[in-house]
Amino acid sequence: MKRISLKKQGGQSVTEFALVLPILAFLLFAVIQFGIVFNNWVQLTDATRAGARKGAVSRHLPNPKLACENAVRASATNLKASDLTANCSTSPGNWQPGDDVTVTATYPYSISLFGIISKSGRLSSTTKERVE
Numbered sequence: 241m242k243r244i245s246l247k248k249q250g251g252q253s254v255t256e257f258a259l260v261l262p263i264l265a266f267l268l269f270a271v272i273q274f275g276i277v278f279n280n281w282v283q284l285t286d287a288t289r290a291g292a293r294k295g296a297v298s299r300h301l302p303n304p305k306l307a308c309e310n311a312v313r314a315s316a317t318n319l320k321a322s323d324l325t326a327n328c329s330t331s332p333g334n335w336q337p338g339d340d341v342t343v344t345a346t347y348p349y350s351i352s353l354f355g356i357i358s359k360s361g362r363l364s365s366t367t368k369e370r371v372e
Contacts, residue, residue, distance in 0.1 A: 329342050
């Protein structure tokens with residue numbers, strides 16, 4: 241006759257794992273979503289720097305504002321171009337040496353965990369350079 245031992249705990253680890261798995265999955269997907277948003281912000285910041293640099297050296301072009309905005313779009317290769325907004329301007333506005341070029345770009349983001357959007361908005365980056 242076999243004795244049933246109450247000291248065996250074979251199913252306990254499976255039960256604990258089943259209880260902890262949803263929490264671990266939630267944390268993993270949250271880290272992945274945050275990483276994607278952070279990557280988009282880094283690309284947006286780099287694009288505004290590239291646009292400001294182009295704007296700083298493009299005063300001799302017929303339309304330096306357009307060249308600046310095109311440089312922002314060209315630098316943001318991994319961002320969806322239709323969602324990216326870029327604006328280049330100078331103070332006082334005549335693209336002369338010594339003027340400040342201000343480049344501002346925005347891009348939408350949303351953090352979605354298991355199909356539920358928990359946070360959304362627009363990433364924004366601004367860079368200033370002096371016209372050469």
